[in-house]
Amino acid sequence: MNSIVCIKRVPETAEATLKIAPDGKKLEAENLVFSLNDADNYALEQALLLQEEFDGDVIIISVGPSETDEIIRMTLAKGATSAIRITPENIDELDANAVASLLAEQIKELDYDVVFTGAFASDDAFSQVGSMLAEKLEIPHITMAVEMNSQEEEETEITRELEGGLTAKYRMKFPAVITVQTGMNEPRYASILGIKRASQKEIEIIEDADVPESKVVLDKISYPAEGERAEIFSGTPEESAQKLAEKLKEKGLI
Amino acid sequence: MSKDIFAIIEHRQGKIQDVSLEILTKARQLSGETGGQTVAVILGSDADEIARSLTTAADKILYVENEKLAHLHSDYYREALSSIIDERKPLLTIFGHTSASFEIAPSLAAHLDIPIITNCVDFHIDGEKVIAKVPLYGGKIDSEYSFDVQNGGIISLLQGAVKAEDGQKSGEVEKISFTFDKDFDSKEFLGFIEAAAGEIDITQAEKIVSVGRGIKDEENIALVKDFAESIGAVLACSRPIVDAGWLPNERQVGSSGKTVKPKLYIALGISGAFQHLAGMKNADTIIAVNKDPNAPIFSVAHYGIVEDMFKVIPALKQKIEEMK
Ligand SMILES: Cc1cc2nc3c(=O)[nH]c(=O)nc-3n(C[C@H](O)[C@H](O)[C@H](O)COP(=O)(O)OP(=O)(O)OC[C@H]3O[C@@H](n4cnc5c(N)ncnc54)[C@H](O)[C@@H]3O)c2cc1C
Ligand SMILES: Nc1ncnc2c1ncn2[C@@H]1O[C@H](COP(=O)(O)O)[C@@H](O)[C@H]1O
Numbered sequence: 001m002n003s004i005v006c007i008k009r010v011p012e013t014a015e016a017t018l019k020i021a022p023d024g025k026k027l028e029a030e031n032l033v034f035s036l037n038d039a040d041n042y043a044l045e046q047a048l049l050l051q052e053e054f055d056g057d058v059i060i061i062s063v064g065p066s067e068t069d070e071i072i073r074m075t076l077a078k079g080a081t082s083a084i085r086i087t088p089e090n091i092d093e094l095d096a097n098a099v100a101s102l103l104a105e106q107i108k109e110l111d112y113d114v115v116f117t118g119a120f121a122s123d124d125a126f127s128q129v130g131s132m133l134a135e136k137l138e139i140p141h142i143t144m145a146v147e148m149n150s151q152e153e154e155e156t157e158i159t160r161e162l163e164g165g166l167t168a169k170y171r172m173k174f175p176a177v178i179t180v181q182t183g184m185n186e187p188r189y190a191s192i193l194g195i196k197r198a199s200q201k202e203i204e205i206i207e208d209a210d211v212p213e214s215k216v217v218l219d220k221i222s223y224p225a226e227g228e229r230a231e232i233f234s235g236t237p238e239e240s241a242q243k244l245a246e247k248l249k250e251k252g253l254i
Numbered sequence: 255m256s257k258d259i260f261a262i263i264e265h266r267q268g269k270i271q272d273v274s275l276e277i278l279t280k281a282r283q284l285s286g287e288t289g290g291q292t293v294a295v296i297l298g299s300d301a302d303e304i305a306r307s308l309t310t311a312a313d314k315i316l317y318v319e320n321e322k323l324a325h326l327h328s329d330y331y332r333e334a335l336s337s338i339i340d341e342r343k344p345l346l347t348i349f350g351h352t353s354a355s356f357e358i359a360p361s362l363a364a365h366l367d368i369p370i371i372t373n374c375v376d377f378h379i380d381g382e383k384v385i386a387k388v389p390l391y392g393g394k395i396d397s398e399y400s401f402d403v404q405n406g407g408i409i410s411l412l413q414g415a416v417k418a419e420d421g422q423k424s425g426e427v428e429k430i431s432f433t434f435d436k437d438f439d440s441k442e443f444l445g446f447i448e449a450a451a452g453e454i455d456i457t458q459a460e461k462i463v464s465v466g467r468g469i470k471d472e473e474n475i476a477l478v479k480d481f482a483e484s485i486g487a488v489l490a491c492s493r494p495i496v497d498a499g500w501l502p503n504e505r506q507v508g509s510s511g512k513t514v515k516p517k518l519y520i521a522l523g524i525s526g527a528f529q530h531l532a533g534m535k536n537a538d539t540i541i542a543v544n545k546d547p548n549a550p551i552f553s554v555a556h557y558g559i560v561e562d563m564f565k566v567i568p569a570l571k572q573k574i575e576e577m578k
């Protein structure tokens with residue numbers, strides 16, 4: 001049983017100070033650390049679990065710059081079989097539809113049962129690529145998967161997340177696209193042996209793909225408007241804690 | 255292309271989702287500008303009552319009926335929606351940015367070969383362009399995306415981005431008995447599963463101490479748990495803490511967890527992503543401790559400390575104890 005996992009290289013931004021580049025359309029990359037998109041890590045784990053159960057290959061595929069190879073190596077170290085990196089010329093200008101088309105063109109050439117993507121990328125949170133990919137491959141899909149069970153080689157029972165803790169269960173036949181929500185499993189770490197083996201695995205690089213037209217354009221990015229901000233208590237941790245405690249007392253909250 | 259704005263209405267177990275009333279409000283505002291109609295589109299079976307309940311909200315309520323549409327099924331939904339969009343050519347089709355739209359909107363756009371922008375907090379039509387504001391990187395950066403709307407387009411709007419208002423329309427229901435040319439039986443809806451009741455209901459708590467990924471390690475949870483207990487608060491968390499298995503589901507605050515409205519909400523090491531804010535921004539007093547001064551949580555918090563939480567928590571615990 002073969003799986004394909006679509007992965008995206010994204011910057012770790014939660015703790016970073018973000019600076020907008022002079023073109024006003026992207027972040028200054030200098031001080032940023034890039035990693036595997038969180039949801040894709042869970043998608044990869046689900047593919048590796050299927051591989052353990054049914055054998056077969058796990059093929060990684062990504063549309064990204066050459067630096068993506070570092071992240072691809074990590075996925076190979078965890079147990080993925082091989083990888084494809086697609087690096088078209090105008091890579092910064094692709095919309096989700098163009099990315100999905102590029103992925104679909106390659107995936108069509110492969111022998112697969114399931115295509116996994118993350119439910120959303122932490123940079124744009126669009127949640128578009130997976131379900132578009134299914135449309136282009138003309139196979140069924142389920143997005144926001146949080147559980148997969150009664151696994152068989154031809155079909156699966158799959159639970160997708162709705163809002164407020166509610167979920168819905170479906171049965172779906174393969175081949176299919178599944179977009180994986182965070183928390184679906186417990187992603188593994190790469191072993192030392194895995195890391196050694198990964199360096200011998202192949203990353204196929206495709207630079208001459210036909211780039212489909214992008215209909216959606218990023219015009220600019222900006223810092224959020226200041227708006228109303230919290231009153232900040234400053235000083236040493238003791239001083240600020242003192243001020244906060246006084247405020248809580250004044251409001252009758254302690 | 256017509257000048258009409260379609261709003262895709264989401265209903266589940268007999269109830270219209272709040273976000274649908276918000277996108278209808280937005281659709282009325284836009285169709286006022288374009289001179290077209292606001293059309294509420296309902297897919298389902300046994301949804302006549304729901305359709306009728308929207309007559310003041312839209313100029314027309316298009317109720318597309320078939321038993322296959324009783325529950326969300328991406329193939330049947332795509333067939334039905336693409337057929338009516340193809341036929342009636344709305345200028346713009348609006349979805350709420352919910353789990354249901356993740357399932358159908360992007361593939362619908364790909365199928366119709368029209369542009370789509372999802373995850374928006376606002377958008378407007380400017381001539382032949384749709385311009386949308388999308389929060390990036392968990393809300394730390396704003397962006398503007400656009401597309402040409404000559405051939406239609408799709409937008410999904412985050413819940414809570416627009417305030418729902420009552421409509422003054424007197425729309426009529428047009429019911430279409432839809433037929434499908436083929437069966438899509440490679441996928442089948444089996445049923446809903448409600449979240450199991452946990453040992454604690456955080457929605458009832460008067461004080462909540464909530465912890466996020468800033469906690470770094472499972473073993474540090476004990477520290478915030480102890481702090482929460484010392485001030486008589488209930489411990490809650492952001493999604494990554496539940497994903498990691500450090501706290502159970504029932505403690506999660508946010509769009510895919512619980513919505514809380516305590517007197518006091520203390521967010522420790524939580525960045526303040528839109529989906530988290532959706533679950534707590536109406537708390538009476540919000541306090542944030544975060545070492546990043548630009549964390550979006552500070553835009554909803556009333557009071558804040560920009561500092562390492564591991565330094566603040568012990569100090570705060572002690573100061574509060576001294577004051578009691
Ligand atoms: C469909 C969908 C549904 C979702 N539902 C929910 C939901 O219900 N609830 C939810 O919470 N999220 C939800 N999310 C996820 C959400 O988008 C964010 O990813 C999540 O809220 C981030 O959690 P966080 O703030 O704990 O982590 P991060 O965003 O990683 O932030 C960690 C913060 O901790 C700070 N920090 C780090 N170390 C320290 C320290 N020592 N002291 C002080 N501060 C520190 C950092 O500066 C940072 O601001 C959902 C996402 C999607 C797509
Ligand atoms: N450039 C890319 N290359 C490969 N996969 C991608 C790319 N962009 C997005 N994806 C996949 O699509 C998912 C959803 O991304 P998005 O639609 O941007 O939210 C991600 O979690 C990835 O699995």
